[in-house]
Amino acid sequence: MIKIQNLSKSFNNGNNKIWAVKDVNLQINKGEIFGIIGLSGAGKSTLIRCINRLEEPSEGKIFIEGSDITSFDKKQLRNARKNIGMIFQHFNLLFQKNVYKNISFPLELEGLSKKEIDSRVNTLLEYVELSDKRDAYPSQLSGGQKQRVAIARALANNPKILLSDEGTSALDPKTTKSILDLLNKIRKEFNLTIVLITHQMEVVKDICDRVAIIEEGEIIEMNKVEELFKNPKTHTANAFISGLKSDIPDENFSPAEFEGTLIRLSFLGKSAKKPIVSQMVKKFDIDVNILSGNINELISTSVGHLILELSGQKDEIKKAMDYLNNENVNVEVI
Known part of the structure; x- marks a missing residue:
């Protein structure tokens, strides 16, 4: 589904070049929830933002369903992004628009009719259990409700891939569990491929099929979650797991x-x-x-x-x- 090949991303800091992502190779299968875990500054958010080219890779290739999106022009990339939904740590909602308008926004950009938009938005509101918040504004919602709106918006165009950049780190444990349950439900019912960035091993434990550990921009360990827990091979993996053990x-x-x-x-x-x-x-x-x-x-x-x-x-x-x-x-x- 997603193949990342020799991917690197650098930033210029004065006369110095800083490598946020270094020679990353990953294969993410269709329908799996793939976790990428690392400490703050490890490069995980830069990596996930390269997958939909919100960040332009400096080197390497990204294949989605066999197509190299790093070679796409603006029009091709715009079409490719319709199949890639994204949710963020701080929700990224439009605070001047109500819940309905936040979810309908990508559909309006696609030029759908009012009837089509209304049907799709109402279906999504019911799916994320927020039908009663249709006319509410983000300032009137809890953190968990805001993230549910963000998830509904990310699903609006029926994507094949969902990217979550620290989608639960701003939430309390109970709300985090409800969001993870929703993501698992989405994966099972729509066969979505989910790439989940986190610094919380508890999140990886509860939802991921496989996990990669990133440190200083490099993938230092990757395995099925149960195998990682059973036999971690790096000090960083042991450090993440020790708090749970x-x-x-x-x-x-x-x-x-x-x-x-x-x-x-x-x-x-x-x-x-x-x-x-x-x-x-x-x-x-x-x-x-x-x-x-x-x-x-x-x-x-x-x-x-x-x-x-x-x-x-x-x-x-x-x-x-x-x-x-x-x-x-x-x-x-x-």
Whole structure:
């Protein structure tokens, strides 16, 4: 659906050239929700704005359904953008227009008849559950309601792709969940491809199929969400996940402070809910001290994490860790 090839974007800062995005390669499949997560200034918003050429790439190509949009002229790009909706962190609503007019605006630009516009807007208002706010102005709406209006506007032209640039970061947790539920509903019912920029791993956990981590303009890790949670390969991925795994950061556990062997376990799917540690204690002559742990529910599975101290003879500890590996548990010695 979307193929990003060797994409880079630079900005001039006096005599210096700053690379906001550096040699990014991504393949985003039709109908999936693809997350791009990074800290502030990592380049994620620049990257997503290149996808519809709100930012012009300095190098590289962007293919949408096989067509390289970086080669499009203004007319071709205007037509391509009809298939790409976008929602923003701060909603970008027209505050002098009411809800109806905000949603109808892109349809008016397309020259649709009043009857066609009225039918489409009323359908969208019902879909985002804001029919009673038809004549209200943005200043009269809550943050969640404003974002629902923005989503309805983004859907007005029946796009195939929806880009979300920090679409939930200005919202409280309860409202965030309702917006994520709406996006998931949109994906399922309209088979939209959604590219979601965020700095919140909680958002990735709740809605994304796959995720890429961006740091200093480069993609440093990419995987299915459940695989990333089970076996993060970079320090940045671990840092994002650690806040979800436990209230106690991993860094608090120094092997020098313990006499036994410290290990971090990651469980995926059914194994996250099996009494594997209890069975391990019964099978081997070791003592186990549980230091921290929890289970995260992802959209398609569960991922559990535990940090344990194992005490006993080295050969028994080795047998215990081999047993865990055989039970499809990822074991990492801290």
